[in-house]
Amino acid sequence: MPELPEVETTRRKIEPLLLDRTILEVQHDAPHKYRDTHLAAGRRVTGLSRRGKYLMLHLAAAEAAHDQGADSPHDLEFIVHLGMTGGFRLEGGKHTRVTLRTDAGDLYFDDPRRFGKMAVVRPGEYAGMPTLAAMGPEPLSADFREEDFAELAAQAGAVKPWLLSQKPVSGVGNIYADESLWMAGLHPTQTRLTREEAGRLYHAVRDVMGRAVEAGGSSLGRGEGNYRQHDGLSGLFQHAHNVYGKGGEPCPRCGTPIEKSVVAQRGTHHCPQCQPLRRETV
Template sequence: MPELPEVETTRRKIEPLLRGRVIERIEHDAPHKYRDTHLAVGRRITGLSRRGKYLMLQLAAAEADGLPDLPDDLPHDLELIVHLGMTGGFRLEAGKHTRVTLTTDGGTLHFDDARRFGKMAVVRPGQYATMPTLAGMGPEPLTGDFGLDDFVVRAASCGAVKPWLLSQKPVSGVGNIYADESLWTAQIHPAQTRLNAAEATRLYHAIREVMGAAVEAGGSTLSDGTYAQHDGEAGAYQHRHHVYDRAGKPCDRCGTTIEKIVLAQRGTHFCPQCQKVRAI
């Protein structure tokens, strides 16, 4: 958490508050986690985009009285990259877990992060060498860049399918929740290796179906309540989970008890009847 649906919902919610605004201050006490944020001061936010689980604020030089001069050798455009980590999110009011305060000429947003895994960095557009996950990320699941034929070819030689999805290389933005839900929808065991064409095709369509529905539902807010929007609104997709966080409950499809295992150090939920390992 948060995964693509939560990050995309965040982008949609805060975009009206930030687009076109000039950054006046970015305050924090952890320069190793929030790198070069001073370079964003005096820049206008011209757009907000998303790549996988990353938020990306496009910044351009702005004319604004009272703001600091920027170094002459900086390019006209920069990007502020935000990774929400496990518990990060933006709020209208400061709280006990506020780590960053972003002030623009239109107001203030606070970045809260209870577990402190969130990160920010100001970089030149497209220069992500210090962020290898972002640099090597696969296609977006809800765009035409995510092609069935390529996915089927790559899945034919994959290792355990859930860790493969979590690597972000075959498709971006799929984390623990939506990997479990997609694999249940496709009726594939999370530890299955080397998917055949029929399995890969089912999984491809399941990922698009699950991710699309989760985005429209505003993501998933779990029992810990850490994910919510800046205005306090929670997601609703948790009410449609079939396996994630449902260990011990009956499968919605066949009634078999949902099980939880640890796979690649991640808690993994599945139906042992609907999602059997196929012998290779």
């Protein structure tokens, strides 16, 4: 957490607060976690986009800075990774790590567990962010093609860690991997998917991610690290979960108790009846 649906919801919600606004200052006390954010000062936000689980603020070239001999007069990208518990808020609090000051007011980045990161870079220069640099296509875009996905899946190892790697498709994390695999009827450790299995998973990923985005993502539990939107509202997709977080409960498709295990060091939920492990060689 947060995964693609939560980050996309964040983008949509804060876009009206930042678009065409000028960043005056980025305040924090952790330059090793929030790298080169001083370069954003004096620049106008020309757009907000998302790549997988990364939020991107597009910053216009600072002509005034260029005239004054500043180091970076070029267009820049302000990259934000929310980590496990990061999110923007309208008011500061005890977990505020970054204050984004603009000519329209302040926006606060809260992060109880401190895993969130930020960096200001030249567009596309992601050498310090290898996951972003090697990320696969967006699951709801035309670039995510069933034929390409199936070709990769035929050679893949355990399917859940493969999805979580971000290489076959971007933005799928623990929650949405479990939900997609249940919908596709695939065991989380299944390897080397057949063409038919890969097709089922391809469509499941697109369906799950699309519905989760429209529902504003998933909010789990009531702790301080629980995902919520900048205005305090929670996501709603947790009410549509079929297996994630439901260990021991009956599968909504067949009634078999959902099993919880650990796959690739991640808590994993699946139905042993609907998602059997195919052992024969493909």
